[in-house]
Amino acid sequence: MATVLTQKQRAILDFINLHIQTEGRPPTLKEIAKRFGYASDNSVRTHLRLIHKKGLLKKEPNKARGLKTSEFFGISSLNSVNIPLIGTIAAGKPITALENLEKYISVDRELFKGNDIFALRIKGDSMKGAGINDGDIAIIHPQNDAENGEIVVAIIEEEATLKYFYKEGDRVILKASNPLYADINIDSTSGSDVKIIGKVIGLIRKL
Amino acid sequence: MATVLTQKQRAILDFINLHIQTEGRPPTLKEIAKRFGYASDNSVRTHLRLIHKKGLLKKEPNKARGLKTSEFFGISSLNSVNIPLIGTIAAGKPITALENLEKYISVDRELFKGNDIFALRIKGDSMKGAGINDGDIAIIHPQNDAENGEIVVAIIEEEATLKYFYKEGDRVILKASNPLYADINIDSTSGSDVKIIGKVIGLIRKL
DNA sequence: TGTAATACTGCATATTTACGCAGTATGCAA
């Protein structure tokens, strides 16, 4: 008898599990009580005590949201990361600022590795020759430098633009793959408004 | 320029993520302060505010352990689906058979919707004009038909190939975007070996 | 019938936790 949960207990345990998975934190006693329509959170406590007796719940005393379910949720084994998708660039703001945020998208964490990677909605056809089309989503690793031939994100006149990166001595040349666009030269001496903020490490397209 | 997190901010964000994953709940301000040796939890608060400004952290005010990292925005892990990545086609097997499986990859479920969608590693440059390069991963929705102009996966001589799909009365024409490849006509009367197995709904590229 | 386990209410209190305010220090850029 002592190994099986009653319906109520099962429901409460399920709710706790779900809460952790969706909210990233366990519920409080009051939140559980509210969910099940209990007037007193003490009702919940007796249930929790019983579930605990049956070994399916741990509790750290005197801690806010101290519940732990034994069915350790495998978020650590999660193979995706949510990264911000930047739609438009707001003048004077950090590129990943809230103002620029379109939404979050989920990408495979093995495929696109790195801290602080983000996604950028591409406008225009300057990189069409490289298979990057208008409306595509580029995955960006933030960095200020790159290797020759890599594709970087440059902020030119408040606009994020993709270009091929080439370095010749002290000079940096940004080339579009589309010959209609002129090369951009960045001289280390001349103060330039062009900033390289990252390197393209991947691409996602929705058809 | 603060496009990226500072080292401290990154370390704190990582700690929060790790804490959620290992403990099942976010840390409190004091727990973060203790971890980093701060005497006052207010130090943490300023850091959190800055991380929040950069869009990588949410906070539910007046809640114990109210922090949410971007991993847990929305429905967290439910944000993504794992789909099989098909590397090579083994003769005589269903396309998603184990023999063909390269691995599983995780994709955003909002971006690529549908049951039984799978990923296909693209070989060759027959669709280069459409921005699909050799080595790209195409996201496929299984279906036998399509609309004019859509890109489909056809099995031609035991090889999965991408083609534009066109229908003229009873005839189906498969065109490559690369003019070096001849069109393929499928006549409903003639027994053909060409099979359309799905439609390309998206693309993922690792650079 | 009685008794034990489950299920629930209500209130008071202690602890945890978040937050507001006031201040110091450092590096960096105009």
Place this chain on the structure above:
DNA sequence: TTGCATACTGCGTAAATATGCAGTATTACA
């Protein structure tokens, strides 16, 4: 220099949260 963003301390307070205690129903079961 001034100004500004980052980095940090310390204190006081209010809200959130857990817990202790006392009690009532209901159900299952011996």
